[in-house]
Amino acid sequence: MLASCAPMSNVSGRLEENGLLVDTDAFRIVQNGKTTAWRAYIVVRNEALKFPVCIYRFSENDYSALWMQCAHQGAEVQVAGDYLHCPAHGSEYDNRGRVTNGPAETNLRTFPVSVSSNQLFIDLRKR
Numbered sequence: 001m002l003a004s005c006a007p008m009s010n011v012s013g014r015l016e017e018n019g020l021l022v023d024t025d026a027f028r029i030v031q032n033g034k035t036t037a038w039r040a041y042i043v044v045r046n047e048a049l050k051f052p053v054c055i056y057r058f059s060e061n062d063y064s065a066l067w068m069q070c071a072h073q074g075a076e077v078q079v080a081g082d083y084l085h086c087p088a089h090g091s092e093y094d095n096r097g098r099v100t101n102g103p104a105e106t107n108l109r110t111f112p113v114s115v116s117s118n119q120l121f122i123d124l125r126k127r
């Protein structure tokens with residue numbers, strides 16, 4: 001099935017000792033009890049985290065997890081489809097967290113994502 005431009009899903013995830021657990025079902029778009037498409041990304045907001053984490057889904061086993069704090073001066077970036085934009089001074093990042101437009105000079109922080117049993121584990125130990 002194809003990735004979709006359907007509205008993003010905000011989820012809280014479950015905070016564990018070393019990271020976040022997120023159900024892969026958060027990416028499903030379900031109509032009449034059937035998965036009709038997959039969201040291209042979700043945003044995980046958890047009150048224990050200072051910034052949200054954007055998770056892009058590229059395939060069943062390929063995800064990126066991006067800390068949504070701008071590498072320039074620390075504002076919260078916003079998702080704009082397949083890229084992220086900083087409203088403070090205009091920096092942009094691609095869906096792997098690589099800076100594509102300044103003034104930021106470095107990439108967003110990213111976290112390893114592992115997939116098992118319909119769950120993602122986002123390893124936050126280096127956040």
Ligand code: FES
Pocket residue numbers: 070071072073074075086087088089090091102103104
């Ligand atoms: S804080 Fe994001 S571009 Fe300046």
